[in-house]
Amino acid sequence: MPTTLLPHAGTTFMDDLRELKPGDRHYRAYVGLPTGYDHMGASQFRLLCTLGLREHHRLLDFGCGSLRAGRLFIAYLGPGRYHGIEPNRWLVEEGIRQQVGYDAVAIKQPRFDYNDQFRADVFGGSFDYILAQSVFSHTGLLLAQPGISALSSVLSPDGLLLLTFKEGSRDTAEEGWVYPGCVKYRPETIAQLGRSAGLHSARLPWYHPSQVWYLMTRNELRLPSPSMMDHLRGVVLFDAQFAPQGAAVSPPSGA
Secondary structure (H helix, E strand, O other): OOOOOOOOOOOOHHHHHOOOOOOOOOOOOOOOOHHHHHHHHHHHHHHHHHOOOOOOOOEEEEOOOOOOOHHHHHHHOOOOOEEEEOOOHHHHHHHHHHHHOHHHHHHHOOEEEOOOOOOOOOOOOOEEEEEEOOOOOOEOHHHHHHHHHHHHOOEEEEEEEEEEEOEOOOOOOOOOEOOOOOOOEOHHHHHHHHHHOOOEEEEOOOOOOOOEEEEEEOOHHHOOOHHHHHOOOOOOOOOHHHOOOOOOOOOOOOO
16 A cells, blocks of 8 residues: 655645655655655656647656656646556556546546556557656666667657656666666667667757656657757756755745
8 A cells, every 4th residue: 555644743745755765655755756746747747848749639658657747747638638657556546636636537538557568559549749757767678678669659650759768878787677776878779779669869958857858759850959959958947956055945934
């Protein structure tokens, strides 16, 4: 059963979240830093919208977890346009219960599948956008190659695949799933993973606190132009670590 975070007398919501560690069996912690749940979801939502996602598009959120980003996409996209794949069913159920709500699910009709075999074709049809945030930072090469190929097989001819990796000077020696630990790949290997799946790739300057964003697409003309890259640079959401020294970083208590 997932851990339920109960408020303590005299503490704030954020204080209670800080008691959790990444990987703990709580819907916010199992998917990463508990106190960064909102920031990471919002950064993914803003990235896809910057790259052209609109309410009529069909989105596959691969490794959707507890709907950290999905809660925003479900509200934004039209009915039946959001699709999530997640091997841990309890995460999705907690995301719906804690964040999305059953009424929103009834209205927006998101679709979910709970396979752990990189089966991306379970919904039928192709996708305009595919998101795989912090998936291939946990997969060895023997999983990464067929995984990216599986996503490529359901990407529309002009569709965009957004992935994150941890870069390093050497490729990981791991072969299977690694969680909550991470694996690293050389940039050259990441590009080769894309080419092997019939995809062109570009490294994006979009901010991520610990990984690097890549865009992959079948259509080379869909890679960001230099002027588009300018819209993808810098800090995309305010974070306290970027505040000037001595500046206020949060509203006053009770605001």
